[in-house]
Amino acid sequence: MAGVVLKDVMKSYGAVHAVQDVSFRVEDGEFVALVGPSGCGKTTTLNLIAGLIPLSSGEIVIGERVVTDLDPKDRDIAMVFQNYALYPNKTVFNNLAFPLQMRRQSKDAIEKKVREAAAVLDITHLLERRPRELSGGQQQRVALGRALVRDPAVFLMDEPLSNLDAKLRVQMRSEIKRFHHNLNATIVYVTHDQLEAVTMADKMAVMHGGFLQQYDSPANVFANPVNTFVASFVGSPAMSLIPVDVASEGGTMALRGAGGWTLPLSPLNARKAQGSSTGKAVLGARHSTLKLHRQAAPGRVPGKIYSVEPTGDVTFVQVVVDAEVINISLDPSVAVEPDEAVWIAFDQDRLHLFDGRTTMALKVA
Structure with a gap:
């Protein structure tokens, strides 16, 4: 060979x-x-x-x-x-x-x-x-x-x-x-x-x-x-992506969505977000890293369930956030319905940030 x-x-x-x-x-x-x-x-x-x-x-x-x-x-x-x-x-x-x-x-x-x-x-x-x-x-x-x-x-x-x-x-x-x-x-x-x-x-x-x-x-x-x-492209379902603004909330770096919600960032993610060339970014997360909640709390992002797809050993739920569809995987025992209001929690250690202009991954300088 x-x-x-x-x-x-x-x-x-x-x-x-x-x-x-x-x-x-x-x-x-x-x-x-x-x-x-x-x-x-x-x-x-x-x-x-x-x-x-x-x-x-x-x-x-x-x-x-x-x-x-x-x-x-x-x-x-x-x-x-x-x-x-x-x-x-x-x-x-x-x-x-x-x-x-x-x-x-x-x-x-x-x-x-x-x-x-x-x-x-x-x-x-x-x-x-x-x-x-x-x-x-x-x-x-x-x-x-x-x-x-x-x-x-x-x-x-x-x-x-x-x-x-x-x-x-x-x-x-x-x-x-x-x-x-x-x-x-x-x-x-x-x-x-x-x-x-x-x-x-x-x-x-x-x-x-x-x-x-x-x-x-x-x-x-x-x-x-x-x-x-x-x-x-890579992943099934693919990584969910949400356009956001990089902002400062009470001295803490945060992401602000088009719907007015904010997501405070960990120190490491804040350093990544500061590398945005225009103050705009794209928030990304895999379905397995997201948690679905039925109550609001600081740091949770509001959304509405669009569809539910049971596959046997896992249920995939599509949630609309700021007109974007977010994929989340749930245990089949969790019952949810279309149009139900929910809140999403992001894992700060496993979320991704991309530059809003270049679309390239943001890294710590």
């Missing part, structure tokens, strides 16, 4: 910049997910690594080689596509064997590699079937197997689970994670589903508008988002 390095990678189509100054390193044996909404540039970035489209500027290194100007066949990569791209008239064995036949390998070598790959993916019993006789999950394993037999330096996967139903996606997430673990494979994986990225990847590259927003472990991206976009 090998690592991958992107240096100031750009791709433009006339005046449209699909990928802008993207730089990151994928270590040997690492699983990196490119994640973001549709049109953010993640698939374009993957295609640039594969060599399917040319760079406008920048450099791509795979292993010890600069591959920027090499054809896809010379980059030692294997791709797994969204639609599997299996040959319908070929058996599973021949689908797996095809890339080796194109390399003119011996019949014995092909037989050995195909059966080894089939054993790894538990599809040996499917080798004589054709794709139309397979389930979606089985077809996905065959697509993985066809990539595996090539023994590439890097696996590139473009939304390989998006055509599967919800239950099968969960199963195949485990399969691909195990595939990575067993082979110590270098994988660059594109998905629009941040849950896939969080549960599978060693690192995630969050993209938006062609720019790389944050590159870190899923745990750090979740706990320390660098801006409001990352905060609102």
